[in-house]
Amino acid sequence: MVTSVCQNCGSRRFRADRSMAGRLVCQVCGLAAGSRANRTTIRPSGRSRQQRWRWLVGLVIVVILIAVVMG
Numbered sequence: 001m002v003t004s005v006c007q008n009c010g011s012r013r014f015r016a017d018r019s020m021a022g023r024l025v026c027q028v029c030g031l032a033a034g035s036r037a038n039r040t041t042i043r044p045s046g047r048s049r050q051q052r053w054r055w056l057v058g059l060v061i062v063v064i065l066i067a068v069v070m071g
Protein backbone atom coordinates (compact mmCIF):
# COMPACT_ATOMS: atom_id res chain seq x y z
CA MET A 1 0.00 0.00 0.00
CA VAL A 2 1.24 3.50 -0.81
CA THR A 3 -0.48 5.26 2.07
CA SER A 4 -0.64 3.52 5.43
CA VAL A 5 -1.31 6.54 7.64
CA CYS A 6 -4.16 9.02 7.18
CA GLN A 7 -2.81 12.45 6.18
CA ASN A 8 -5.66 14.17 7.97
CA CYS A 9 -5.92 12.51 11.39
CA GLY A 10 -3.01 10.06 11.42
CA SER A 11 -5.15 6.96 11.76
CA ARG A 12 -3.94 3.63 10.32
CA ARG A 13 -7.39 2.12 9.93
CA PHE A 14 -8.77 2.16 6.40
CA ARG A 15 -11.64 0.56 4.57
CA ALA A 16 -12.45 0.20 0.87
CA ASP A 17 -15.35 2.50 0.00
CA ARG A 18 -17.56 1.38 -2.87
CA SER A 19 -18.85 4.92 -3.47
CA MET A 20 -15.25 6.07 -3.93
CA ALA A 21 -14.63 3.44 -6.65
CA GLY A 22 -13.05 1.05 -4.17
CA ARG A 23 -10.55 3.58 -2.83
CA LEU A 24 -9.29 3.29 0.71
CA VAL A 25 -11.11 5.63 3.08
CA CYS A 26 -10.08 6.48 6.64
CA GLN A 27 -12.40 4.89 9.20
CA VAL A 28 -11.92 7.80 11.63
CA CYS A 29 -12.40 10.94 9.54
CA GLY A 30 -13.70 9.49 6.24
CA LEU A 31 -10.96 11.04 4.12
CA ALA A 32 -9.77 9.08 1.10
CA ALA A 33 -6.25 7.68 1.41
CA GLY A 34 -3.62 9.67 -0.46
CA SER A 35 -5.72 12.84 -0.59
CA ARG A 36 -5.83 15.95 1.52
CA ALA A 37 -8.85 17.62 3.09
CA ASN A 38 -11.07 19.96 1.07
CA ARG A 39 -10.04 18.36 -2.21
CA THR A 40 -12.70 16.70 -4.33
CA THR A 41 -12.34 14.97 -7.67
CA ILE A 42 -14.06 16.96 -10.39
CA ARG A 43 -14.35 15.67 -13.93
CA PRO A 44 -13.65 18.56 -16.35
CA SER A 45 -15.94 17.23 -19.09
CA GLY A 46 -18.91 16.56 -16.83
CA ARG A 47 -20.33 20.07 -16.82
CA SER A 48 -20.34 20.64 -20.59
CA ARG A 49 -21.84 17.19 -21.13
CA GLN A 50 -24.64 17.99 -18.69
CA GLN A 51 -25.33 21.31 -20.45
CA ARG A 52 -25.52 19.55 -23.80
CA TRP A 53 -27.93 16.97 -22.30
CA ARG A 54 -30.11 19.75 -20.90
CA TRP A 55 -30.16 21.47 -24.32
CA LEU A 56 -31.26 18.20 -25.96
CA VAL A 57 -34.08 17.76 -23.43
CA GLY A 58 -35.27 21.31 -24.13
CA LEU A 59 -35.24 20.66 -27.89
CA VAL A 60 -37.32 17.47 -27.44
CA ILE A 61 -39.83 19.35 -25.27
CA VAL A 62 -40.16 22.10 -27.92
CA VAL A 63 -40.73 19.49 -30.66
CA ILE A 64 -43.42 17.78 -28.56
CA LEU A 65 -45.10 21.14 -27.87
CA ILE A 66 -45.12 21.97 -31.60
CA ALA A 67 -46.61 18.55 -32.37
CA VAL A 68 -49.35 19.12 -29.76
CA VAL A 69 -50.15 22.62 -31.08
CA MET A 70 -50.30 21.38 -34.68
CA GLY A 71 -52.75 18.71 -33.60
Ligand SMILES: [Zn+2]
Nearest residue numbers: 006009026029
Ligand atom coordinates in the same frame (compact mmCIF):
# COMPACT_ATOMS: atom_id res chain seq x y z
ZN1 LIG B 1 -8.31 10.06 9.01
